[in-house]
Each structure stands twice: as C-alpha cells, then as structure tokens.
Amino acid sequence: MNAKPRLAYAINSLEGGGAALPVPAILGVLRGAGVQVRVLALTRRDGRALPAMEAAGLDIVIRDGGETDHLAAARWLGRELRGWGATHLWTSLSRATILGLMVGPRLGIPVVCWQHNAFLKPWNERLLRLLQTRAALWVADSRVVAGLTAERLGVSADRLATWPIYAADPAMPQAGPWQQGEMLRLGSLGRLHPAKGYDVLIAALARLRADGFRPPVPFEIAIAGDGGEGERLAALAGTAGIGELRFAGYSPAPRAFLAGLHLYLQPSRREGFCIAGHEALTAGLPVVASRVGELAFSVRPQVNGWLAVPGDPQSLAAALREALADPGALAAFGLRGRTQMLEDYSQAHFERTGKAIWAGLAGSG
Secondary structure, three states: OOOOOOOEEEEOOOOOOOOOOHHHHHHHHHHHOOOOEEEEEEEEOOOOOOOHHHHOOOOEEEEEOOOOOOHHHHHHHHHHHHOOOOEEEEEEEEHHHHHHHHHOHOOOOOOOOOOOOOOEEEEEEEEHHHHHOOOOOEEEOOOHHHHHHHHHHHHHHHHHEEEOOOOOOOOOOOOOOOOOOOOEEEEEEOOOHHHHOOOHHHHHHHHHHOOOOOOOEEEEEEEEOOOOOOOOHHHHHHHHHOOEEOOOOOOOHHHHHHHHEEEEOOOOOOOOOOOHHHHHHHOOOOEEEEOOOOHHHHOOEEOOEEEEOOOOOHHHHHHHHHHOOOHHHHHHHHHHHHHHHHHHHHHHHHHHHHHHHHHHHHHHH
16 A cells, blocks of 8 residues: 555546636645645646646646546546556546546545535436445535535435535735725626526616616626626626626636625525635625525625525615615625634634545545
8 A cells, every 4th residue: 555645636627617726725635634636637628727736736637538428538537546546536526426436436446525516417416326325425515515415415424524615815805995986896706607697687787777776876797707608698788788787708817806896796596615705705895695505604694795585686686776775885794704704714624624524534444
C-alpha cells in the first residue's frame, strides 16, 4: 500500500461555475490531511475552472473525449485509477458519480460521492438509486441536498455526511454603499438556464411597471453569465420593455462584479447550496432570492435580504418593491449578511468538517 493515500477526484468537466470552481479549496483540505490527490476530468468543456486548479498546484488529467461516450469514459477512468494506484475515488456530479460507482468497487477502491444537485434528471436519479449502496460515503453540499439525497436515493444516515461547499473569504472585496445621486446597481451571477429563473425576474419587473411602481432612484440590472437561454431572455425583456436589464455575458472576475453592485438578485427555481448567492452575502450585498436550497436559511428576511416564492413573479415583485423602496438602507442589510457569512462559513469550520469526514472514511477502511 502507498505510504500516502491516493485520492482520485473525478469530475464531469472543467466548465466554469457550479461544482468545479470550489475544487481547489476542497482538495486543499484533503491535501492538508495528508492525502495525495489527482483530478480526473471526464471532458474539458469550456475549461474555465482549469486556471484556478492549476494555480492551486493540482495534478490534473483531462480525458480527450465527449459527454456521451460513457463506455469509453468508464474504461479511461479505470485505466487512470489503476495506473496511478488510487486508493480512494471521490466523485462529483452525476456522470462522474455513476461511472465511479460502476468502476471503483470493481477495482476494490472505496468511492465517496458528492451530491450538489437540487434536481436530477429522471434517468440519472434511477441509476444513482440503484448504485447508491456501492458508495462508501455520500457527502452533501448543504442540509437541503442532504435531505434530498436521503429521500430520493435512499441513502441511510450512517452513510451520509454534510460538508457545506463554501468557505467565506475575509478578503472578499466589499461592495460600497449606495450614495445619493448614484445609479442603483442590481445584478446576478448565473448561467442563462431555466433553473436560474431570469424569466421570472423579467415577469416580476413587468408586473412592477404594470402596477405603477416608481422606485425613488433610477436602477439598472446586469446579469453576468452565458448559456442557451440568452436569446429567449433578451426577447422577453425587449417585449416587456425592460430597458433597465442587460445581459453582461460571462464574468471572468466575479468578485469585482459583485463589489460593484448595491443589491444582488437570485430568482432561481431551484438551487442546492448556491455559491453565487453566498458570495454576494460575503461581499456585503443584501440579497433578493427565491426560497430555494440553502438560500432559504442564509437569506433572512428584514435582516440581510428578502425571500420570494420560487417561480412566482408576483412574490418576487413584492420582494423587489421592498428592496428598492429605500436604497439608503441596503448597506446595513449587506453588512449584517457579511458578518453572518464570516461567522457561519469560516475557513476554520470548512477545514474541520472536511478533515473529520476524511478521518472517518480513512478509519473505516
């Protein structure tokens, strides 16, 4: 056996956002616990997560393949695990997890499975439920996803841990307070995908206009992200006459984007942890969000933000009306949110949780 455990971290792709970007922090904790790690990416996609992984000094192997060649991907994963002498396999997202649960046990390698998703495709859910007993441990990124994992996959409590995927950084640039005479800047970070609810936001803005609501100061909204819904959303905004809304495209500097806002919007239909919403709170921004995922706990009405019913333009319009009514009060909401994030999601707590999970896993072997 290797003197040092060798953990292969299998992930669907190196696409920016989602579960890929926290990988350096997660693997940094495991490396700190004395584990040798290697990232195995089943495909590259846009590669936007790669620079952060390289900057962290991670050992990364990228498969030269696509997203539907599952048999070839499984064979590649098996070769990489054997060739490197992996002692453990940690998987992230559905494809990597399904393939990992097929390959890892056959090689005698314990498998740890991340769960990040509040939504699973029906076929993936059925497969994961069938395979779930093959995992040595399931790790949910939030209490909401932990509950979903137990319910929909049938994972027992003794094989399920929760490790919040986020550590608040005290060095996160802080958003400045709105000043009299200044444009009020609202924004959101997210893929242009139905799950993010940007069509609900457009409908809510249209409802405010139809109701004759006139905010005390002019405002603008920037959505930083790209995706397949871009043209449809732009058309919806144009038809509704929402000139305050612009689609800014992918932001390579999300922290700077957040620091330039006064109010953050997360109108999602569904979320797991939602890193972007928690980063906004850490940046000192009040948040208007749907009551979904971990945001339902982290966004506290009349304390650090406002919550709306997911998929409900009327509820979202009511939350926006309250938030926009007093721009001068937003900074105090944001300061309370930042303080809360630094307390609840400290780096020390993040590291303790991850090391405890690894110690339990290593001890059980």
